[in-house]
Amino acid sequence: MATRWQVKAMNERDLLKRLDETDRFFVRRYEGYLDQVMARAEQIMSSVRHMQQIVQMPFPMAGELGRMLTQHAEDVLATGQAHASILVEDLHRRFARRKLAEWQPWFLRKLASPIVIDPERFWLEPAAAIEALSARENMLANDVEGELWTEVKRILLEHLQGASRKETVAALAALAQVNVRRAELITTTETTYAYNRGRLAGFYDAGVDYVRFSAVMDMRTSPQCRSRHGKVMRMDSPELANNIPPLHGRCRSVLSPLFSAYQPEYLTAETLDWSKVTPLPKGWKTAK
Numbered sequence: 001m002a003t004r005w006q007v008k009a010m011n012e013r014d015l016l017k018r019l020d021e022t023d024r025f026f027v028r029r030y031e032g033y034l035d036q037v038m039a040r041a042e043q044i045m046s047s048v049r050h051m052q053q054i055v056q057m058p059f060p061m062a063g064e065l066g067r068m069l070t071q072h073a074e075d076v077l078a079t080g081q082a083h084a085s086i087l088v089e090d091l092h093r094r095f096a097r098r099k100l101a102e103w104q105p106w107f108l109r110k111l112a113s114p115i116v117i118d119p120e121r122f123w124l125e126p127a128a129a130i131e132a133l134s135a136r137e138n139m140l141a142n143d144v145e146g147e148l149w150t151e152v153k154r155i156l157l158e159h160l161q162g163a164s165r166k167e168t169v170a171a172l173a174a175l176a177q178v179n180v181r182r183a184e185l186i187t188t189t190e191t192t193y194a195y196n197r198g199r200l201a202g203f204y205d206a207g208v209d210y211v212r213f214s215a216v217m218d219m220r221t222s223p224q225c226r227s228r229h230g231k232v233m234r235m236d237s238p239e240l241a242n243n244i245p246p247l248h249g250r251c252r253s254v255l256s257p258l259f260s261a262y263q264p265e266y267l268t269a270e271t272l273d274w275s276k277v278t279p280l281p282k283g284w285k286t287a288k
Contacts, residue, residue, distance in 0.1 A: 232271040
């Protein structure tokens with residue numbers, strides 16, 4: 001994988017290509033991780049003779065998935081930050097004729113003292129964003145590992161109750177395939193999550209005062225993203241935390257930078273009104 005300074009030196013096309021490569025790399029690592037889990041399950045099948053041993057057996061690779069997910073999230077976060085810099089520089093270049101003069105972003109106008117980040121939006125600061133991502137990925141990993149090992153133990157218990165070795169191996173292989181498909185969904189969702197938070201951290205550093213919701217508008221666009229497309233909010237808006245993509249599984253939306261001094265025409269009563277957007281899927285959480 002590229003180092004952080006190499007990521008910062010990439011152009012926009014290379015950064016988007018890197019996101020795809022990062023996703024493929026993680027899925028390959030996840031497949032290797034599953035191979036190890038299933039190999040351990042087959043060893044247990046050959047050696048354990050009592051149900052209680054299986055029931056009490058701890059997950060053999062605890063923490064490994066959390067480390068993998070955290071590394072993936074940090075790589076994507078860095079890509080998002082680098083992409084944010086390119087987008088902001090492009091805005092400055094395109095609108096150079098409109099001098100910023102004495103204009104300052106909201107957090108400098110609002111505070112005469114050094115910047116104090118609102119605790120509800122602490123993830124805008126890059127170091128805090130990484131800490132929050134790590135906590136999120138470890139929680140996700142614990143859930144995935146718990147569900148995976150519960151299924152493995154169920155299959156092994158069925159083996160002790162009479163299922164043949166061939167049937168048990170086949171059941172473990174089928175479980176691995178289901179989890180590979182799940183990994184692809186997890187990767188897409190977590191990439192969108194980390195990438196957009198990397199962009200936001202980059203926008204914050206660059207003094208961006210507004211962001212604009214941008215959805216990929218096609219037949220696959222969700223009602224949630226379609227209703228938000230083109231909506232605008234301030235970086236200190238209470239709406240921000242609950243409207244950062246992903247808003248659902250396989251979400252493709254992003255938040256784009258907007259300087260009010262450059263493009264005031266985007267700030268209208270309609271684009272600033274978030275009261276009629278489609279609610280998020282039941283149980284879906286985006287904040288932090």
